Amino acid sequence: MPPVERLSRAEVRSVDQRTIEEFGLPGIALMENAGKGTFDLLLTLKVTGPVKICAGKGNNGGDGFVIARHLDNAGIPVQIFLLADPQQLTGDAAINYQVASRMGISIQADPDLSDPDAFRTFLSDGDWIIDAFLGTGVQGTIRSPFTTAIQIVNEAPGNKLAVDLPSGLDCDTGLPLGDCIIAALTATFVAEKKGFAVPESKQFTGTIHVVDIGAPRQIITDLLQKQSS
Template identity: 35%
Template sequence: MKAVTAEEMRRIDRETIDVMGIPGETLMAEAGKAVAEFAESLCRKEGAVAVFCGSGNNGGDGFVAAFHLAGRGIPVEIFLAGAKKGVAPLSATFMRVCQNGGLPITELAGPDAKGRIDFGRYGLIIDALLGTGFEGAVRAAMAEIIDAINSSGITVLSVDMPSGLPSGGACPEGSVVRAAYTVTIGLPKISLVTWPGREYAGEVHVADIGFPRSLLEGDGLTTDLIDADHARARLSVEHDADSYKGDAGHLLLVGGFDCMEGAIMMSAMAAFEAGIGLATLMTTDTARTVIAGKIPELMTRSFPANGGSRVVESEVRAFLEGERRFDALVIGPGMGRTDESRAVFATVMGSLPKSGIRFALVDGDGLYHLARYLEESSLPEGVSFVITPHFGEASRLLGEPVDAIKKNRFAAALRLGSRTGAVALLKGPATIVSDGKRSLINTTGNRALATAGSGDVLAG
């Protein structure tokens, strides 16, 4: 399934209406009906439903939902954030339908607006105040309503987006509705599947309101969601019955230098678990004595731990350019940040074009060295790179504060891919993968991954 930005969703709306000829009124009616159907499943036998509508199209969805709920015998009251005369034309059509049907609409304009709400009467709140197009911080009057909703203790169902939450992945700047459920229209929005937006959205349900499938699955949409089925379908590899270990690739691992051997060992074991045919580790001579034999299938090659940068550079270069038998590289786990490790990193980067290696992944301390390397050079051509930073490493690579990364993780992943020329995997809840143009968002995983070594395993 795709996930979309506000602009991508607007484009789907426009093409559905202008090109496909489906009226906007029809789409709004279907959206509101879908919200009502889900809301009905949440309604308790006692207590009415309070529907909070904004003046834009999100409010129109709320008016439609209120009308359908009332038609099913559920007590409904509508609260309008503002004056009736300020409601957008399309939404005003359905506001009049509600008025003609005898549904009470209370305007929350002027001082003490929240004093007109008796929350004790309601068993469910429908939040249709602000939709996908919202950005920035809500105004004071709207913030007062949102804060009152959050303080009520009543179950909240948001329409399309929790009000106050930007849709493109950015952190909210002010008050945001904390929903137990969100019925989002057409496709999930970026903030509903990334952090911190997921904390506000609650349980997300996608409503099909009749957008053409060609628009919902089109190449013009640049973000895909990864779940277990998606990964299983794309990561499983089938080999011919007569294949041998050389057909499954030869991986070179560089890292696990003195006192940090465990990191690269976990990467190597993970690579074998993932199906690599052969793996060779290049590390220091002292680290090699620690690692040798602990992973029987792992081949090793070493250089002097205290041989000096020139000796190290010479041996690494001769090994890489002379062997030409590796298909892929993992560099960085347990590498350290010494002058010698920096020399190893720079030498490996410089030797890649002559090594025959086609794929390279940089992780751990390799990302520290990569940040310095990119200040003077660009990634070698002819090699496809993947980088796997956490927030601190991303901060160093982008030259931005960690807070700027966390403010919009989705945008930060795009910047990482664009500026480095690599496929960037920004770790964290809802890991984001991007080459700067297209992105993947991982919807799986949990806090159990927040432990030493999980990144090393991922690298392998």
């Protein structure tokens, strides 16, 4: 697949939309590929666990559930902390939550982070902490409970890996929207994001690894043509 230099928020949305609507590849397949690709990256890092998945209610959280499934299947200890009401999950994220739950993976849900000390305890023995709170669509100032959750993650001793981009980082500007995850690694999907070109973003993304999620080559070719025109 030809490389795309970087994707804006709108381009990220268009890749997903065209893949699903024009080519008929279901969104859940893209989520599976994203999660499996991130899991494969963790394997190259010789991760043995425990791994702590920090999930939100959107597709970023859904990616986290997929990562958790594959870790569990590989015999790597994994637990999930969900900063949302499970009943509010929808679509592909809800499906992957249900699968992870039925597999017996430990999932703690605290939608309002009413017990921050419990979240600190959850993270305290994590070798790796996976940030799957917020995705590329986030705009505006980060608000509670994510502000507190992000601060607690940054204070935790484990290595941090961000899913697609660090929670709290603006996809297009590369600048934090208030509190922002400080990751050692970022597993970003399809291509680097537009904001990653900004030098200030590096302190939050750490090392960036691009993960292929199976979007058709034609979509990427079209983006290349638009970017070069």
